[in-house]
Amino acid sequence: MRIGLSFDLKPDKAPVNEYIDDSMEEYDSMETVELIKSSIEANGHQVVLLGGGQAFLDNIYKENVDFVFNIAEGQGNYRSRESQVPAILEMLDIPYSGSDPLCLGICLDKELTKKMVAMEGVITPKWQLVTDFAELQSIDWNEFRFPLMVKPAHEGSSKGVRLSSAAMDMTELESEAKRQFEGYNQALMVEEFINGGEVTVGITGNKPAQVLAMMRILPRKKTEHFVYSIEVKRDYLELVDYECPPKLEAHIVKRLEDASLKIFKILGCRDFARIDFRLDKDGNPYFLEINPLPGLGNHSDLVLMSAMLGISHQELIKKILSAAVKRYSPCLPQ
Ligand SMILES: Nc1ncnc2c1ncn2[C@@H]1O[C@H](COP(=O)(O)OP(=O)(O)OP(=O)(O)O)[C@@H](O)[C@H]1O
Ligand SMILES: [Mg+2]
Known part of the structure; x- marks a missing residue:
């Protein structure tokens, strides 16, 4: 073609x-x-x-x-x-x-995405959308458990997410929110911080979509509140270890797989996606966000985790492309 x-x-x-x-x-x-x-x-x-x-x-x-x-x-x-x-x-x-305009539009809106998956019983951190600083100050944050994660509501690629984005108290919440309101010109998500580990799951295909790879992200330096922030992503070779497949108990892996496929379906994703989770201390997976258009460069998580399973870039592209082409066949030249 x-x-x-x-x-x-x-x-x-x-x-x-x-x-x-x-x-x-x-x-x-x-x-x-x-x-x-x-x-x-x-x-x-x-x-x-x-x-x-x-x-x-x-x-x-x-x-x-x-x-x-x-x-x-x-x-x-x-x-x-x-x-x-x-x-x-x-x-x-x-x-x-890849996914259609409706799916891509929903998934770049973190709150809308969480509402849709939470409605279907997927666990996701308790959150509050805040549209401006006055609103942030009017909310009773005693209803929430610190630390609280602050992030722009309509971004990806960790835009805005810094090590400082995990706020330990009200003072940090206010200063981080101020920084993000000024820099990103949009509403913010404030979420309870889930602190038992980070896992990302790659999916490819349709009918059935399948889990291609699952990867745990482990900070090299032990920190009390690890954030896979933009600073870390830019310097991942130094700052994190990737574990793929993850050394997690089989029942946790199964829950992550089931949740991933369910989320992919609820949101109407197609061909491929990458889904981020945090685990709590008991290994319960919390859905953070989904990337229906995940990076496909050599330093992107989906490409890295595929490579760790021996799946080359060429093979990964083939999986995405053939899933997409199959949706249109027999109307397309092969
Ligand atoms: N509720 C939370 N609890 C703990 N950590 C969180 C939470 N929300 C976000 N994080 C941390 O911040 C990182 C980035 O957040 P998130 O995945 O929502 O942003 P993104 O910009 O959409 O990411 P991506 O780069 O994958 O597109 C997560 O990988 C995780 O380490
Ligand atoms: Mg993410």
Whole structure:
């Protein structure tokens, strides 16, 4: 097939913002784009780079592609930004990989996602959405158990999540919330901090979707309140150990697998996703958030955990692509 690759590139120079240095964190590097391109080519297809934003609009009209492999994160600070490219592709009736605009829109909204899965009985940390600083001060936080985690409500790639985001008391909660309100211009999620370990689960396929890999993230330096923050993700080779498969009791692994597949289904995900959990001291899994468009670069969790199971990048792309193509067959050239 002639496959278009839609993506948003990290600009050479990030816009200057006095509060934050991670505004472009979710966008991909050219190295990642080239890696995905070569993995698609290795699966026997021709690849056309479509880019994102205006370039994508120009190219999708010009290039006659059979299918789009989509990793575009979308433009702007909108919570529906990941839906932009799939929505255009649906309008033009062009088949594409990954979840649809509705799913991508919901999943970038952390509260909406948690409401949907909690309604179906999935355990998730107790939370409160806060839209501004005055609202934060008006809430009776005695109803919550500190530490409390503070994070932007409509971000991914750990944007905004720092080591300081685990607030031990009211003073820390206020200063962290202030920092995030100023830097990220959106509502914040304040959640009870779950402190028994961190696990991420990769899923691929449809009907049935399957757990591809599960990985525990272990801090190298013992800390009382580990946060897999942006500082840690940027320096993961030094700061964390990855355990895949995780050395967890079989019944905990089973609960994580069951919860993951259930969440994938509730949210209407397709082809692939990565789901983050925290465990409490008794090993109960708490759903944190889902990434229906997880990173596919060499340093991304899904790629790292696949590699630890001997699944190459090329094989991972093949799984995603063939799950997507199968949804459209027999209408597509193979
Ligand atoms: N309720 C919580 N309790 C403990 N730690 C938490 C909680 N919420 C978030 N964290 C920590 O913060 C990290 C980032 O949070 P989260 O996964 O919600 O953000 P994200 O930006 O969507 O992540 P990603 O980089 O996976 O897209 C988590 O991996 C975890 O270490
Ligand atoms: Mg996460």
